[in-house]
Amino acid sequence: MTRSRFWRPGPAAYSAGEAPLTGPRLRPRGPRWRRPRRAPQPRRVAVAGALLIAALGAIAVLAPSVLPGSPTAIAKDLALRAPTVNEPFGMDDLGRSVLSRVIHAYRVSLGVALGSVALALAIGAPLGLVAGYAEGWPDQLIMRPLDVIMAFPAVLLAIALMSVFGTGVVLVSIALAVVYTPVIARVVRAAVLATKVEVYVDGARALGATTWRLVLGHILPNALTPILVQASVLMAIAILVEAALSFLGVGVRPPTPSLGLMLADGRGFMLQAPWMVVFPGLATMLAVLGFNMMADGLRDWLDPNRA
Amino acid sequence: MSSPWAYIARRLLLAVPLLLGMSVLVFGLMRLIPGDPAVAVLGYKATPEATRALREAFHLDEPLPTQYLRWLSGVARGDFGIDFRQNEPIGRMILDRLPVTAELTLLAALCATVVGVPLGLLGGARRGGATDRASLVLGLVGISIPDFWLGIMLILLVSLGAGLLPSSGFVAFAESPIENLLHLVLPSITLALSRSAVLGRLTRAAVLDTARRGFVQYARAKGLAERAVLFRHVLPNAAIPIVTVLGLQIGYMLSGAIVVETIFTLPGLGRMTLDAVLERNYPVVQSTLLVIGALFMLVNLATDILYGVIDPRARQR
Numbered sequence: 001m002t003r004s005r006f007w008r009p010g011p012a013a014y015s016a017g018e019a020p021l022t023g024p025r026l027r028p029r030g031p032r033w034r035r036p037r038r039a040p041q042p043r044r045v046a047v048a049g050a051l052l053i054a055a056l057g058a059i060a061v062l063a064p065s066v067l068p069g070s071p072t073a074i075a076k077d078l079a080l081r082a083p084t085v086n087e088p089f090g091m092d093d094l095g096r097s098v099l100s101r102v103i104h105a106y107r108v109s110l111g112v113a114l115g116s117v118a119l120a121l122a123i124g125a126p127l128g129l130v131a132g133y134a135e136g137w138p139d140q141l142i143m144r145p146l147d148v149i150m151a152f153p154a155v156l157l158a159i160a161l162m163s164v165f166g167t168g169v170v171l172v173s174i175a176l177a178v179v180y181t182p183v184i185a186r187v188v189r190a191a192v193l194a195t196k197v198e199v200y201v202d203g204a205r206a207l208g209a210t211t212w213r214l215v216l217g218h219i220l221p222n223a224l225t226p227i228l229v230q231a232s233v234l235m236a237i238a239i240l241v242e243a244a245l246s247f248l249g250v251g252v253r254p255p256t257p258s259l260g261l262m263l264a265d266g267r268g269f270m271l272q273a274p275w276m277v278v279f280p281g282l283a284t285m286l287a288v289l290g291f292n293m294m295a296d297g298l299r300d301w302l303d304p305n306r307a
Numbered sequence: 308m309s310s311p312w313a314y315i316a317r318r319l320l321l322a323v324p325l326l327l328g329m330s331v332l333v334f335g336l337m338r339l340i341p342g343d344p345a346v347a348v349l350g351y352k353a354t355p356e357a358t359r360a361l362r363e364a365f366h367l368d369e370p371l372p373t374q375y376l377r378w379l380s381g382v383a384r385g386d387f388g389i390d391f392r393q394n395e396p397i398g399r400m401i402l403d404r405l406p407v408t409a410e411l412t413l414l415a416a417l418c419a420t421v422v423g424v425p426l427g428l429l430g431g432a433r434r435g436g437a438t439d440r441a442s443l444v445l446g447l448v449g450i451s452i453p454d455f456w457l458g459i460m461l462i463l464l465v466s467l468g469a470g471l472l473p474s475s476g477f478v479a480f481a482e483s484p485i486e487n488l489l490h491l492v493l494p495s496i497t498l499a500l501s502r503s504a505v506l507g508r509l510t511r512a513a514v515l516d517t518a519r520r521g522f523v524q525y526a527r528a529k530g531l532a533e534r535a536v537l538f539r540h541v542l543p544n545a546a547i548p549i550v551t552v553l554g555l556q557i558g559y560m561l562s563g564a565i566v567v568e569t570i571f572t573l574p575g576l577g578r579m580t581l582d583a584v585l586e587r588n589y590p591v592v593q594s595t596l597l598v599i600g601a602l603f604m605l606v607n608l609a610t611d612i613l614y615g616v617i618d619p620r621a622r623q624r
Contacts, residue, residue, distance in 0.1 A: 148328035151607075152600045153562030156580070160333075160596055163584040164340050240453050244566055247455050248581055263456060270463050277463065281456030289451040296447065 046297025049232075052290035053110075060106035071096060071104040071257045083275055090275035092265065098275060101257040102283045108169055108258050109287055113238040115173040117231050120180035125227070127181070128188025133196060133215055143189065146182035154179045158241055162250040172251050176238050187230045191223030198222070225302040229295050236291035243284050259284045314615045322608050329600050330382070334375050337593045365389075365590070378593075387594040397594045400579065405598075407477060408575035411567065412560045414491055415498035420553060423503035427510025431545075432537055434515060442507060449504025454563060458497040458570040465493060475572040494571045498563050502556045509552045513545035520544070547618050554610025558603045 064071075075095035083090040089098035131142040149157065161175035195201065196219050204218050239259075245251030246260030254261060259280045266276030362368050365388075366377060381388055387397035426446075430439040466474035472493055478486040517523065518541055526540045527533070565577030572578070576595060583591035 144324075145328070147325060148332055151325055151329055151604050152332075152596070153559055153603050155565060156562040156596065156599055156603075159565065159581065159584060160336055160592065163587075163592060164336055236451070243453055244455055248566065248569060250581075250584060260455075263459065267459060270459065271467055274463060277456070277459050281453060281460065284453045284456060285448075285451050288453070289447065292447055292451050 042297045042300030044297070045293050046301050049290045049293025049295075049297055052286070053294065056106055056287055056290065057110055059103055060110055063103045064100075064107075071101040072255060082273075089279040090273065092262070092276050093269050093273070098262070098279055101262055102259070102280055104257040105259045105262060105280070106283070106287065108252055108256060109239045109242060109284070112169060112173045112176065112242045113235040113287075113291070116176035116180060116238050117234050119173065119177035120184045120234070121227075121231065123177070124181040124184030125188050128185035129192055129215060129220065131185065132189035132192030133211075133219070135193075139189075142185070146185055149178070150182040150186075154237070155241055155244060158245060159248070159250055162245060167250060167253050169252055169256060172242055172245060175245075176241060180234050180238075183234065184227070184230065187226050188223065191226045192219055195219045195223045225298070228302075229299045232291050232295035232298060236288045236295065239284060239287050239291070311616050311619075315612050318608060318611050318615070322604065325604060326601060329604070330379055330597055331375070333593055333596045333600070334378060336596075337589050338371060340589065382594075382597065388590050390588060390591050397591055400591070401576065401594065401598055404574060404576045404579045406480075407573055408561065408564050408568070408577060410480070410487075411491060411494055411498065411564055411573065411575060412557060414495040415502065415560050416553070416557050418495050418499035419502040419506055419556060422499070423506030424510050424549065426503075427507040427512075428514060428537075428542070430507070431511040431514025431518070432541075439511075442511070446504045446508040446511075450501050450508070452501060454497055454501055455566045455570055457500055458493070458567060461493045461497060462570070477573045490571075490573075494567050494573060497570070498560055498567045502560060502563075505556060506549070506552060510545065510549055513548045514541055517541045517545045547614065550617065551610055551614050554606055554613070558606040561599055561603055561606070 073096060075091075078091045078095035081087070081091040081095070087097055087099060089102060092098055092101070127142050127146070131139040152160075157179050158172075158175045161178060162171065165171050165175070192215075201214065201218050204214055209218070242251055243258070243260035243263070246258040247264045248260075249264070251260055252258040262280040263277055266273070266280065270277050366374055369377070378388065385398055387401065389395070390397050390400065426442045430442040433439055462474040465471050473490050474493065477490055480487040523536060523540055526536045531539070562577070564575055565581055567573070568575040568578040569581060576599060580592065580595040580599065582588075583595065
């Protein structure tokens with residue numbers, strides 16, 4: 001039978017139990033790199049992402065006490081010095097070590113990501129749980145105001161909040177938590193709605209489980225997958241938004257090293273000292289990539305229907 | 308609920324309380340700002356007379372509900388009030404800036420679709436192949452690139468390095484269409500890249516999801532060419548989620564425009580909002596927030612309605 005060059009589903013295009021009507025070639029032809037292969041194992045992607053984040057986190061926590069350079073020590077004679085073996089990321093316009101600043105900025109980035117998502121989980125998860133379990137008027141009472149928050153684009157709302165409450169690391173985290181709370185609440189609510197109709201929940205109810213036990217012991221653990229995936233996605237976005245806010249001048253305040261602030265500073269010197277913009281940007285991307293890999297991997301690993 | 312009109316009417320009705328909620332949120336947020344707005348504008352050296360005049364001119368002494376209703380009724384008539392600093396009507400300012408942002412967003416949406424959808428289609432149609440693996444990696448990297456960094460890199464490499472395209476400024480389309488487009492190439496690419504990655508990933512997932520369905524197996528079983536299976540059966544069914552996500556992405560681009568307009572110094576709505584935030588020009592912030600929020604909501608509403616019209620099953624919910 002003739003097969004189009006264009007639409008050639010590999011063997012993995014079918015889930016188990018659905019036999020493909022066009023079978024795989026018996027002997028694969030063509031160069032090795034073109035042959036269809038199985039997609040990368042989701043578990044490996046998730047673990048790789050988690051390892052990347054763990055490594056960056058470890059560097060952020062440990063390196064400042066190991067590295068000699070200070071992120072804020074100004075040395076005019078070293079200003080705009082190109083990367084060397086000792087200072088692989090070069091020096092900025094005030095002679096501060098870009099590497100040291102990037103590492104310190106990771107503390108801010110990862111701290112804001114963890115802090116904002118943790119806060120949003122602490123507020124949004126109970127709200128979503130109640131809304132999803134109770135339905136009816138408590139659901140309306142909780143979800144409609146959250147819809148209003150969600151009706152604004154996230155970055156815009158974060159900028160507005162920062163303009164009202166001022167700048168700084170803690171305020172960035174709080175602003176992001178406000179933006180994220182409705183997202184978390186929606187995900188939790190949807191997961192609870194889907195889980196509470198499962199037979200095992202009916203079973204537990206029939207056995208006389210209290211509402212608390214039902215929600216915390218049976219519904220929540222089984223609704224955990226989408227919540228975990230969403231939390232990693234939100235952490236990736238938090239790193240991007242924190243950097244964007246700081247870049248725009250409404251995020252972290254200047255002496256604190258932040259990836260966005262470093263990019264904003266570097267813009268003025270990008271021709272003389274491109275390392276001032278290249279490395280903070282790459283560093284941001286690496287952290288975001290780690291969280292995105294974790295989210296992708298977790299989603300496909302824990303939800304076999306999707307992969 | 309089988310008629311599309313009933314569905315459309317229901318969605319439109321739902322939008323009204325949402326818009327009111329947004330206006331309350333925006334208004335309330337601006338009143339939470341610590342300190343006296345009159346002092347914020349005039350500075351601490353202002354005479355009491357000047358402060359009083361400003362408070363009167365902007366009705367700052369009235370009770371909050373009265374202020375809110377006054378503002379809301381003005382907005383409903385298209386009158387956003389007067390700006391604190393330049394004494395210009397805010398509505399006029401918004402109308403001047405809106406076309407820039409709209410053009411940027413539409414160009415970026417076009418870029419994102421033209422790149423993202425075919426890439427996802429190729430990947431999904433030949434799962435596990437070299438194209439698929441390359442597009443998976445590109446997609447993951449694409450959603451992880453900070454757009455402000457991408458913009459800076461493009462300026463550095465394309466404008467300053469190779470001297471190919473302008474790195475900043477804006478020329479009106481009416482003045483010179485070619486110059487206008489040249490000035491928007493880099494900003495559109497910057498805004499579009501991560502969005503095209505999102506679209507590509509989604510298209511791939513939608514194609515794979517549809518390819519599993521029984522009707523695709525049936526089409527193949529009755530002997531249709533694979534190309535026909537893809538374009539006649541898989542693509543139309545995969546298009547529904549793709550359209551939805553495209554709509555959402557256009558909405559997000561409206562806020563991404565703040566960053567892009569700042570990097571490329573484009574006189575758009577986003578830049579106007581940020582400038583107003585930085586110079587604490589609250590009447591302007593309040594109005595642009597509401598306008599961008601309302602646009603975002605309208606795009607989502609249009610997507611919802613389109614979704615319901617394409618796919619009758621969606622009207623049930």
